Amino acid sequence: MYINFWYPIIRSEDLSMDKPEKVKVLGVNLVAFRSEDGTAAVLSDTCVHRGGSLGGAWSAGPAVPRLVNNCVVCPYHGWEFGADGECKNIPSIGYGTKPPARAKVDAYPTEERYGIVFAFLGDLPEEERPPLLNVEEYDDPKWRANSVLVLDIDYYYERSIENALDPAHNEFVHPTHGFTAMNRDTYHVRDYDVEDHMQGWGMWFMHRFEAPPLKKENWGDTRTEAGDLWAGSGTYGPNTVATYINPSPDMGFRQYFFEQPVDETRTRIFFLNMRNFMLDPKHDGPIHARNKEIAKQDIDIMGHVYPTQTPISNTKEVLMPADKAIVAYREWLEKFDNAGWRIDLEEFNRRNGKDTAFAIPSPARRTSKNWVIESIPLVANRDERKLSKVS
Ligand code: FES
Numbered sequence: 001m002y003i004n005f006w007y008p009i010i011r012s013e014d015l016s017m018d019k020p021e022k023v024k025v026l027g028v029n030l031v032a033f034r035s036e037d038g039t040a041a042v043l044s045d046t047c048v049h050r051g052g053s054l055g056g057a058w059s060a061g062p063a064v065p066r067l068v069n070n071c072v073v074c075p076y077h078g079w080e081f082g083a084d085g086e087c088k089n090i091p092s093i094g095y096g097t098k099p100p101a102r103a104k105v106d107a108y109p110t111e112e113r114y115g116i117v118f119a120f121l122g123d124l125p126e127e128e129r130p131p132l133l134n135v136e137e138y139d140d141p142k143w144r145a146n147s148v149l150v151l152d153i154d155y156y157y158e159r160s161i162e163n164a165l166d167p168a169h170n171e172f173v174h175p176t177h178g179f180t181a182m183n184r185d186t187y188h189v190r191d192y193d194v195e196d197h198m199q200g201w202g203m204w205f206m207h208r209f210e211a212p213p214l215k216k217e218n219w220g221d222t223r224t225e226a227g228d229l230w231a232g233s234g235t236y237g238p239n240t241v242a243t244y245i246n247p248s249p250d251m252g253f254r255q256y257f258f259e260q261p262v263d264e265t266r267t268r269i270f271f272l273n274m275r276n277f278m279l280d281p282k283h284d285g286p287i288h289a290r291n292k293e294i295a296k297q298d299i300d301i302m303g304h305v306y307p308t309q310t311p312i313s314n315t316k317e318v319l320m321p322a323d324k325a326i327v328a329y330r331e332w333l334e335k336f337d338n339a340g341w342r343i344d345l346e347e348f349n350r351r352n353g354k355d356t357a358f359a360i361p362s363p364a365r366r367t368s369k370n371w372v373i374e375s376i377p378l379v380a381n382r383d384e385r386k387l388s389k390v391s
């Protein structure tokens, strides 16, 4: 898991105006809430007073609101934190008395797009940050978006991303795709080329499947001849994968998985499905149902893959030419390792939640001092990661 990328935090529709929400991302607790103008804020969840959870349970009920004057209120002793992470009021010293400078928590840049609240979880200054992925079809009237589907899975997000990049699993995992009439005499995965992603932070490939003709009951009146189906995928940063499926030259799905690594063993996928055919909203429900069914087929397989994380070396698996998109993704991860953005999970797991709380460092850590919550431990580069594994 890596800092310094945009992560989906919560669906827009799940973040109300009157209640904060606690969310775990990258192994660390966060709180999301809305200011009075509706702008979403995302902060580190651990209160610097004595460890209360800013988004946690609230026993006082409606008599004591959770959000006051654009601040989230700690449910333990009522300290009020603004969207900038600074404590504005400490009731025990009197409302309006200036809190000490150390009374602050990390606050993360946020953007709300595609029906999702995203936060930049890291400390890079704005000019150095990878931008949030631009979904270019989103505002194009020729395309229609399904509402965001949330999928909770019990495996590591990198395994999930690799599964989306895998052109050799469809015939075995997805009977819904209609490929099961595979011919053993001629079958193989065609060669494909991997390129760098056009938005600069990952890899991309398109690949031609042998596919039967489209079935009218699945695809409406838009029928094509038997033959080839083009599909491909690309990554953006460590946690976003886009899949293009072109059942015919004029028909396209664009499927975006914005993945939220909850921790090492759990992932929440925010799935945005775009299409340029069957634009009538009446097709949204059946498309959702079909996507859920396909996702379940993947989840059933992936829940048993072992080890749960990808091995540190490709020599621990027997990779084939069809796996080269996966190798390209791992090469991008190595770049992120060498930027120093990988979380040191061994150190984190050794100390987290016992006598130590960690926070993802926010951009303000570059310009101000006196942070009470310790910054999450990071691995300096890929070599250090290898050394720590063998020692
Ligand atoms: S622990 Fe948050 S106000 Fe005391």
Ligand SMILES: [Fe+2]
Binding pocket: 163, 169, 170, 173, 174, 298
């Ligand atoms: Fe799949």
